[in-house]
Amino acid sequence: MxxxxxxxxxxxxxxxxxxxxxxxxxxxxxxxxxxxxxxxxxxxxxxxxxxxxxxxxxxxxxxxxxxADDLERLHSALTGLPDRMFGGDMAAFAHAVGTTAEQAAAAVRGRMERPPRIGRADFxxxxxxxxxxxxxxxxxxxxxxxxxxxxxxxxxxxxxxxxxxxxxTYVDPMEALVDTLLTECAIPAGTRPVVALTDWPKSFEKLEPQLHKSAAGLAPLGLDCYPCHVGQLEYRDGAVWLGERKIDVVYRLFLMEDLMDPTGPGLIEPVLRAAERGEVGIFAPMDAELYGSKGALALLSDEANRHLYSVEELAALDRILPWTRMVRPGPVTVDGSSVELTDYALANRTELILKPTLMHAGQGVLPGWTADAGTWQDAVRDAMGEPFVLQRRVRSVPEVFPTDDGSEEWTxxxxxxxxxxxxxxxxxxxxxxxxxxxxxxxxxxxxxxxxxx
Incomplete structure (x- = not known):
C-alpha cells in the first residue's frame, strides 16, 4: 500500500x-x-x-x-452521424455501427424528431x-x-x-432524469405521468427490489412509477395497461440485445406498435441505443470523417476519444499512417482492447495486455467482420482511498x-x-x- x-x-x-x-x-x-x-x-x-x-x-x-462542454460537443457530433454520414438513413447508420437486421429494423421505429438527451459517457x-x-x-x-x-x-x-x-455541490442524476423525461415525452406542465418501469422478464427477477426503491425515489419528483417486465403490459381499449393502471410512458429498461432472445420480437413488437399508434410514450426509443454503440465511436474516431465536424467538436473529440476502429479487414489510419488493421492489431496487442459494439456490463471485452499472443490472435481473427471494435488502451491514474490500516489505490x-x-x-x-x-x-x-x- x-x-x-x-x-x-x-x-x-x-x-x-x-x-x-x-x-x-x-x-x-x-x-x-x-x-x-x-x-x-x-x-x-x-x-x-x-x-x-x-x-x-x-x-x-x-x-x-x-x-460538461466536451459532453455537449460529443452529443452533437454523435447524434449528428445519421444525417452527416448517411443522409438521415437510420437503417444505414444502424448497420454501420454493428446491429443485426432485426435490431436495425426495431431501431428505426419510433424515432424521435431529435435524438434523446439521456445517456452516460464512461471515462x-x-x-x-x-x-x-x-x-x-x-x-x-x-x-x-x-x-x-x-x-x-x-x-x-x-x-x-x-x-x-x-x-x-453535486447534480442528482435522478432529478436530472425526471426533467429530461418530462421534456422528451412532452408531458404537460402540472401533470403527474403514470410510468411503467419496464424491464426484461429475466433481469426483472433480480432487479425488482431496486426498481421499487427507484420508484419510491421518483415519486417526490413528480412521477408515479410502477415496476414491471414487458410481458406484464397489456394492450386494450386504445391504451397500454399495467393491471388496471393506464400507462402514459413506458420507461424502457429492456435492451436492443433482448431482440436476440427467442421471445424478444413477440414481447417488444406490441410496445413498438402501441407507440406508433400514439397510445403510449417510450422513454427512450430503441434508436437511442445506436448512439451507445462502440461502432459509433469508431465512426467518430476515423480520420476520414473529420471534415464532418465543427472546429469545437474536433477539439473535444481530440481531447477525449482514444483511437477506435471497427474490426474489418483492410487498411486503417493510425497516427497519420495507413496500416493493415490485422497487422497493427497483432503487433500492438498490449496497447489495444477488443470490445463488442452493443453488449454491456463488460461482456465479451478482451484487454490485449491480459491475453497471450495466441489467444489475442484467435480473438482478433474471430472478431474480423463481426460487430467488434479495437480501441487504444488508456492508462488510468488511480485514486487513493483511506483504509483502517493505511490506504489503497483504486482504478x-x-x-x-x-x-x-x-x-x-x-x-x-x-x-x-x-x-x-x-x-x-x-x-x-x-x-x-x-x-x-
Whole structure:
C-alpha cells in the first residue's frame, strides 16, 4: 500500500481538493470502515449493490466545466452521424455501427424528431484528462440512483463540513432524469405521468427490489412509477395497461440485445406498435441505443470523417476519444499512417482492447495486455467482420482511498450523465485491479462525486 503523501507527489494532475480531503481526514481519527457503514443503507437495493468506497471523489470547477462542454460537443457530433454520414438513413447508420437486421429494423421505429438527451459517457482519467471508454445511451443506463449516496455522505459531519467549507455541490442524476423525461415525452406542465418501469422478464427477477426503491425515489419528483417486465403490459381499449393502471410512458429498461432472445420480437413488437399508434410514450426509443454503440465511436474516431465536424467538436473529440476502429479487414489510419488493421492489431496487442459494439456490463471485452499472443490472435481473427471494435488502451491514474490500516489505490470509471440541460451528475465505480473491467456486475465498488460550484 502507498501513502497518500507518496501518491500526491507522484501524480501531478491530482487536484488540490482531494489532497486537502485526504490530509484533513487523516487528522480526524475516523475509521474509514465506520464511514462506509454509516452510508451503507443508501447503497442497498441500488446500482451500488450495498457497496461504497471510503470517500467521495472531487472535481474542480475547471474540470467539470470542461467535461460538461466536451459532453455537449460529443452529443452533437454523435447524434449528428445519421444525417452527416448517411443522409438521415437510420437503417444505414444502424448497420454501420454493428446491429443485426432485426435490431436495425426495431431501431428505426419510433424515432424521435431529435435524438434523446439521456445517456452516460464512461471515462478513465489519465495524466492529460478524461478519456472516453464507451457511451451508454438511452433510458436503461445504470447509476441514475446515485444521488442518495451523495446525501448520505453529506450527513456525515466531516464530509458535510468539508463540502460546505470548500464550496462544493453535486447534480442528482435522478432529478436530472425526471426533467429530461418530462421534456422528451412532452408531458404537460402540472401533470403527474403514470410510468411503467419496464424491464426484461429475466433481469426483472433480480432487479425488482431496486426498481421499487427507484420508484419510491421518483415519486417526490413528480412521477408515479410502477415496476414491471414487458410481458406484464397489456394492450386494450386504445391504451397500454399495467393491471388496471393506464400507462402514459413506458420507461424502457429492456435492451436492443433482448431482440436476440427467442421471445424478444413477440414481447417488444406490441410496445413498438402501441407507440406508433400514439397510445403510449417510450422513454427512450430503441434508436437511442445506436448512439451507445462502440461502432459509433469508431465512426467518430476515423480520420476520414473529420471534415464532418465543427472546429469545437474536433477539439473535444481530440481531447477525449482514444483511437477506435471497427474490426474489418483492410487498411486503417493510425497516427497519420495507413496500416493493415490485422497487422497493427497483432503487433500492438498490449496497447489495444477488443470490445463488442452493443453488449454491456463488460461482456465479451478482451484487454490485449491480459491475453497471450495466441489467444489475442484467435480473438482478433474471430472478431474480423463481426460487430467488434479495437480501441487504444488508456492508462488510468488511480485514486487513493483511506483504509483502517493505511490506504489503497483504486482504478475508477467516471460515468458522466448527459441530460436535457447538459451535465447530469456522475456515477462512480472502481476496482483494485487495474486490468479488470470496472463494472458493478463483476464486483466493482461505487462512490459519489462532488465538484466546485
Amino acid at each position: 502507498s501513502t497518500s503523501a507518496d501518491y500526491r507527489a507522484a501524480v501531478p494532475h491530482h487536484n488540490a481538493i482531494t489532497d486537502s480531503y485526504l490530509a484533513e481526514f487523516a487528522k480526524t481519527g475516523i475509521r474509514p470502515s465506520e464511514l462506509k457503514e454509516a452510508v451503507r443503507e443508501s447503497t442497498e437495493d441500488t446500482t451500488f449493490q450495498g457497496r461504497s468506497l471510503s470517500r467521495p471523489v472531487f472535481l474542480t470547477k475547471a474540470q467539470v466545466t470542461l467535461l 478513465f482519467l489519465d495524466e492529460t484528462g478524461f478519456k472516453l471508454m464507451e457511451i451508454n445511451w438511452g433510458s436503461a443506463v445504470g447509476g441514475l440512483d446515485s444521488g442518495p449516496l451523495n446525501k448520505a455522505m453529506l450527513a456525515q459531519p466531516f464530509v458535510g463540513d468539508f463540502v460546505r467549507e470548500h464550496g462544493l 475508477l470509471t467516471w460515468g458522466a450523465f448527459m441530460v436535457s440541460k447538459g451535465y447530469g451528475g456522475m456515477f462512480m465505480r472502481g476496482t483494485l485491479d487495474p486490468n479488470a473491467t470496472v463494472n458493478m456486475a463483476t464486483g466493482a465498488t461505487g462512490t459519489c462525486c462532488f465538484h466546485e460550484a
